[in-house]
Amino acid sequence: MDLLPFFKWCDQTALANSVRDSRFIFPIVESIHILALTVLVGSVVVVSLRLLGIGLKTMPVGELSKTLAGLRNASLAVILTTGFVLFASEAVKCYENPPFWIKMKLLFTAILFQYLVFPLVVRTDREPGRLAATATAVVSLGLWFGVGMAGRAIGFY
Amino acid sequence: MTILEMCQWLQDTSIGTQIRESVWTFPILEGTHLLMIAISVGTLLTMDLRLAGLLFKRQKVSEVTKAVMPISLFGFTVMFITGVFLFLSQAVKAYGSIYFKLKLFFLLLAGINALVFELTMRRTIHSWDADPVPPFRARLAGISGMILWAGVIAAGRTMAYNF
Known part of the structure; x- marks a missing residue:
């Protein structure tokens, strides 16, 4: 399936036009995007390091993750919303941008992993095994770091 | 030597020139810089939220600090080093950017904020360490x-939009 028509449509929406017409909207939305990314990565790092046995050891990892869930969900919601606005304003440009596609693949994998696999390992009713904990932390960190790096690369390509 | 001349000199050093003219070094430095901001500030956030009495209320402040500080400092160190290299490569532009000055100003205030906390509140921490909501x-x-x-x-x- 070719997504080009969809990208072209996004590029022509009133939202995309108003972002392009303003000198300020894009930088402001992007700053919010990056601030939310900082919050998300921070909360992922704290839980992942705890899974690797570093950090808040006085707290069970499931409880730690639950404490940070609100921050994680809220920041992800902000990232996706602002990200869509940024994308729409240069959708056709993104279509031809390899780092954009890498970022999207990593992003969808990261979200699926975070909400489907992660909760199976990190639970409040029992501590995860050594191997499962390490693997989850490494995959989670790798995916989210990858999203960030590929995202930065969009602007350089 | 004025600050501007110093920036010009820094930018003309071989390391500054190499970074500026490279295909990969600049993006890698900047990607790392961004990631380290996320790591250091993101983890610092958990500590600040505890201090603000908003999160981890059942954990002691010192416990959260002890757990988070090493990660945050590591991130800060790498961020600082990559930041210096990025600055070296575009010192003159940075000098002329109001946003760069604003960034340094916020950074200075953040440093002062942390220093004041260390010199005053940290000394009395034993008396409020376990309080769910710390003192004002x-x-x-x-x-x-x-x-x-x-x-x-x-x-x-x-800053980058005006470069």
Whole structure:
């Protein structure tokens, strides 16, 4: 399936036009995007390091993750919303941008992993095994770091 | 030597020139810089939220600090080093950018905020360590920290639009 028509449509929406017409909207939305990314990565790092046995050891990892869930969900919601606005304003440009596609693949994998696999390992009713904990932390960190790096690369390509 | 001349000299050093003219070094430095901001400020945020009395209320402040500080400092160190290299490669432009100055200003305030906290509230921490909501001055330090770091990041990002 070719997504080009969809990208072209996004590029022509009133939202995309108003972002392009303003000198300020894009930088402001992007700053919010990056601030939310900082919050998300921070909360992922704290839980992942705890899974690797570093950090808040006085707290069970499931409880730690639950404490940070609100921050994680809220920041992800902000990232996706602002990200869509940024994308729409240069959708056709993104279509031809390899780092954009890498970022999207990593992003969808990261979200699926975070909400489907992660909760199976990190639970409040029992501590995860050594191997499962390490693997989850490494995959989670790798995916989210990858999203960030590929995202930065969009602007350089 | 004026500051501007110094920036010109820094930019003309072989390391500054190499970074500026490279295909990969600049993007890699900048990607790493961004990631380290996320790591250091993101983890610092958990500490600030604890100080503000908003999160981890059942954990001692010192416990959260002890757990988070090493990661945050590691991130800060790498961020600082990559930041110096990025600056070297475009010192003159940075010098002329109001956002770069704003970023340094926020960074300085964030440093002062942390220093004041260390010199005053940290000394009495034993008396409020376990309080779910710490005393006003500790909450103020936590909230100021979050706002100032947000300022550093937003100014840093905006800087690039004017280059």
